[in-house]
Amino acid sequence: MNFLEERIMKDGVVKEGNVLKVDSFLNHQMDVALLDKIGEEFHRRFADLNITKVLTIEASGIAIAYAVARCFDVPMVFAKKAKSINIDGDMYTTEVESFTHKNKNQIIVSKSFLSSADRILIIDDFLANGCALQGLISIAEAAGAVVEGIGIVIEKGFQYGGRSIRNLGYRLESLAIIESMDAATKTVVFRKQEE
């Protein structure tokens, strides 16, 4: 097991409905040393790529994307949900469905911050059915940017998001892939990955 899988075993909580709560260290309370380590690990895995920008989506992706972007020393951009009066009219937009919140959101990125010169690393905390991720990919590609890689902290391997993104040819790496989990027995089984 890697450092993240160990942490999930220690502090993750399995709930009914295939919900894995990691809010004591990853997406409500955040362990800063763990975030630093996640940033370094993604940097190590994608170090061969000439990344110009890290892209994520609010809210829980932001700290992780910053942890990664500071290792690459490139700017981080986060897609926003819904329209704010502080955003110019000139923006990339797409609609995504949220598994967690059971609703749909417009997500937007200002056209000022993504261009055809960009080589993007997309970062997010969770991958389940892949809706948010597909939204980010579609925004990056609308900008003419190249999606060089995708880094996910926790992938739910029993949902179809990861498989469909990989089938499209994207280089997707997840620090932990959950093969199955069981709320009754409080167990999590991880997919075996090459170190």
Place this chain on the structure above:
Amino acid sequence: MNFLEERIMKDGVVKEGNVLKVDSFLNHQMDVALLDKIGEEFHRRFADLNITKVLTIEASGIAIAYAVARCFDVPMVFAKKAKSINIDGDMYTTEVESFTHKNKNQIIVSKSFLSSADRILIIDDFLANGCALQGLISIAEAAGAVVEGIGIVIEKGFQYGGRSIRNLGYRLESLAIIESMDAATKTVVFRKQEE
């Protein structure tokens, strides 16, 4: 001028309606070196306090709070807007109005992550009328925690939030306080502060 005021002069955009856009470096695209520096500066200013936790609110506060929390080597907690199925029922909650989005949100923090043993540093990107900040203070105090300090990146000094929070006795430090701004002439005037 300090490093942040200089950056605002260089890359901030003044819009009608007292809107200062800093989305090229602070709250949409994020300059990671600037964030690191903001984290270090707040650590320097509040180094005399025995901070146990950094508290902020999603979304644009998250990266800044992480930058600060990693300098203190303490956990960061961000308050969430609206209820998620991934949050337990046992939470602190309060209602805040958003100046930017012209709406009201419930903000919530799980009771697991704030306690009467905590000495809190609250961090946020903007302070205008202080609604979000008062929400965070009320959540921290509902937990019995002590709000030791409040660090704001950009305060709109011509709105009443900063004055009312200081009048309540809180130690509030803003890296930049805008005294006035003018969209017609594209000018920003900062309040003179002790270095």
